[in-house]
Amino acid sequence: MSQLPLRAQLASALGRTAATLSRATGRGDGSVIGGRVSLLLEPDLLRKLAADRRLALVSATNGKTTTTRLITAALRELGDVASNAFGANMPAGHVSALSAAKDAPYAVLEVDEKYLPEVLDNTGAGVVVLMNLSRDQMDRAAEIWLLAQKWRRALAGKPAHVIANCDDPLVTWGASTAARVTWVAGGQRWREDSWCCPECGGPLDRKGADWACRECTFHRPEPNWVLDDEDAIDPRGERWRLNLKLPGQANRSNAVIALATAEAFGLLPHQALPRLREVTSVAGRYTTVARDGRSLRLLLAKNPAGWLEAFDVSSAERPIILSVNAQGPDGRDTSWLWDVDYRILGGRPVYVTGERRLDLALRLDVAEVPFTLAESFAQAVAALPPGDIDVIANYTAFQAIRTEFGRAE
Numbered sequence: 001m002s003q004l005p006l007r008a009q010l011a012s013a014l015g016r017t018a019a020t021l022s023r024a025t026g027r028g029d030g031s032v033i034g035g036r037v038s039l040l041l042e043p044d045l046l047r048k049l050a051a052d053r054r055l056a057l058v059s060a061t062n063g064k065t066t067t068t069r070l071i072t073a074a075l076r077e078l079g080d081v082a083s084n085a086f087g088a089n090m091p092a093g094h095v096s097a098l099s100a101a102k103d104a105p106y107a108v109l110e111v112d113e114k115y116l117p118e119v120l121d122n123t124g125a126g127v128v129v130l131m132n133l134s135r136d137q138m139d140r141a142a143e144i145w146l147l148a149q150k151w152r153r154a155l156a157g158k159p160a161h162v163i164a165n166c167d168d169p170l171v172t173w174g175a176s177t178a179a180r181v182t183w184v185a186g187g188q189r190w191r192e193d194s195w196c197c198p199e200c201g202g203p204l205d206r207k208g209a210d211w212a213c214r215e216c217t218f219h220r221p222e223p224n225w226v227l228d229d230e231d232a233i234d235p236r237g238e239r240w241r242l243n244l245k246l247p248g249q250a251n252r253s254n255a256v257i258a259l260a261t262a263e264a265f266g267l268l269p270h271q272a273l274p275r276l277r278e279v280t281s282v283a284g285r286y287t288t289v290a291r292d293g294r295s296l297r298l299l300l301a302k303n304p305a306g307w308l309e310a311f312d313v314s315s316a317e318r319p320i321i322l323s324v325n326a327q328g329p330d331g332r333d334t335s336w337l338w339d340v341d342y343r344i345l346g347g348r349p350v351y352v353t354g355e356r357r358l359d360l361a362l363r364l365d366v367a368e369v370p371f372t373l374a375e376s377f378a379q380a381v382a383a384l385p386p387g388d389i390d391v392i393a394n395y396t397a398f399q400a401i402r403t404e405f406g407r408a409e
Contacts, residue, residue, distance in 0.1 A: 004048055004102075011042035012049070012099040019096055031084060035092030038099060046091055049098035050123035053082070055107040056261055057123070059116045059151075060131035061144075062306045063254050064089070066246065066282045067131060068110040070258035073279050074272035075265060080104035086283045090115050091122070106265070113147050117154035127264050128155065128178070129163045131186065131257055133170040134193045135336065136303040145198055148174035155179075163260045165253075166221045167209055173198040173218070182235075184260050185209060185223035186253035189312070190305035192339065225260045232256040232269070240269045245280045248313040284402040286313075291405075293386030296321075300398045302330070304339040307392070311344050314390045320345060321380045321389060322371075323354035323397035330395050334359045342367045351380040354397045377401055 004012065019034030038045050058068045065087045072083040082101035084093045089110040098107060111119050113133070120128065130151065133144045151174035155162060164175035166183040170193070175181050187209070188194070197204055202215030212219035226233040232240045232255065242255050255276050262272035281287040288297045297318075301310040314320060326332045334356050342364055350371040352360050357373060364371045374380035377400070381389070393401055 008042050008045055008048045011038045011040075011045050012095075012102065014038065014041060015096060015099055019100075031086060031088035031093050031096045032090075033092075034099070035088070035095035038095050039092060046095050046098070046119070046122045047124075049095060049102070050107070050125070053098075053105060053107045054127075054265065055109065055123055055125040056127035056129060056265075057109050057111045057116065057119060057125045058129040058131075059111045059113050060129075061113065061134045061136045061303065062309065063131055063250060064110045066251060066285065067129065067254040067257055068108050069279055069282045070254055070276050071129070071261050072108045073275040074258055074262040074267060075106050075108060077267055077271050077275060078265065079106060082107040082109075084110055091119060094119060094123075114150075117150050120154050120158065120160065125160060127163065127261060128160045129257060129261050130171050130175050131165050131254075132168050132188065132190075132305070133174070134190050134303060134305040135339070136305075136331070144170060144193060148198055151175065152177045161264050163257060163264060165257065166223050167211075169194045169204060169211055169218075169220075170198055172221060181221075182225065182260050182264065183221045183223045184257050185226040186257055187227055187249065189249065190308050192304070225256055227253055227256040232259055234259070234263075234269055238269075240273060242273070243277055245277060246282070246286060248309060250309040250312065284398065289405045291381060294381060294384065294389055295387070296381070296389045296391050298398065298401060299390060299392045300395070301392050302394050304336055307340045310392045314392065315388070316348065318388050318390045319349035319351070319384050321351045321353065321374075321377065321384075321391045322360060323352075323377055323380075323391070323393035323401065324357065324360045325355040325394060325396040325400075326359075327355070327396045330397075337363045342369050345369050349384065351383060353377050353380045354393070377404065 015034040015038030018037040022033045058064050072081045075081045082098050082104040084097035089112045094109050148170045156177040162175045162178040162181045164181055165171050165186040167185055167188040197213035197218050199218040200216040202213050204211050205214050210220050224235045259269055285300050299310045301307040326334050346369055351374050352371050353374040
């Protein structure tokens with residue numbers, strides 16, 4: 001890789017120092033503060049750090065942290081890979097990730113949906129991965145049709161190779177201006193945000209996985225890659241049994257998208273799959289931790305689509321603790337709780353905690369799901385007998401639980 005200009009080297013070094021101090025003082029992992037310090041000194045640092053690397057950007061409402069980790073694992077077959085592994089997905093986090101691995105020839109960056117156009121412009125990434133779009137953080141995020149429109153504009157005229165989930169109509173529309181698209185049939189469990197055609201506003205007709213607009217020509221593209229239950233089917237028609245350690249249908253979808261992305265970098269499935277199978281948890285997600293004879297599996301769910309996927313992974317035989325906050329990173333509007341069908345929890349011991357536990361309690365009461373309120377997560381754990389327990393929490397609640405257990409990976 002080419003040498004950075006002196007100012008950029010200094011900015012990068014000071015950012016790494018700030019990140020190290022942040023970690024040493026227990027204020028965080030340093031991935032945001034380090035990037036902010038660097039960008040104050042050199043506003044164009046992201047462009048300079050991205051130069052001469054083969055780089056993929058990963059964006060979605062759900063699953064981008066996990067898919068970023070899977071792609072990164074696969075590309076390590078080729079060499080060192082820079083990545084924002086813990087979800088700092090705005091430019092400051094990207095600068096930190098690239099500074100920390102300044103000699104890595106490859107990079108995989110998770111990108112917040114709103115920031116994708118800016119980050120694509122600044123990095124000139126050769127590969128862009130688009131997975132799903134659904135309602136999220138409604139007091140902070142743009143309306144998802146507007147996000148898809150921003151993606152369309154950002155990709156138009158760019159040479160980037162897009163890997164896109166053709167089962168999501170909004171993603172398909174957002175990706176369709178790209179110069180080259182590899183379509184992946186990764187599935188779409190949550191469909192409540194895509195009943196209307198983003199091209200003309202007409203109704204979408206669905207038959208199985210297929211969909212098409214009733215009033216214009218917009219329709220599901222023919223996929224190049226297909227997720228078929230436990231198997232990925234590649235563009236040559238060959239089946240590959242995934243055999244992941246990560247649980248659930250959503251992670252199988254993430255994996256087939258990762259395989260398609262790896263192939264865009266020249267890696268065939270037999271080279272990439274063994275590395276995907278090594279991933280057991282992602283920034284604490286799916287980790288199992290122990291306390292006083294209890295084994296707690298940690299699941300993250302930030303929006304209605306994410307809760308649906310968490311329920312898929314959760315075991316109906318286990319008691320469950322639900323924790324909801326409404327801090328800035330979560331979005332302060334908790335009305336999305338009413339879009340989640342909690343009736344699936346009927347018959348299980350359910351404990352409710354978190355700063356907005358009363359909001360969730362009301363929702364469960366209306367759904368006629370019995371529950372027990374707990375003042376704290378520790379109180380909820382203590383109230384349950386020894387054994388296996390599932391925990392589903394939204395973002396800041398999840399991070400607080402991770403911290404309580406020493407930031408389990």
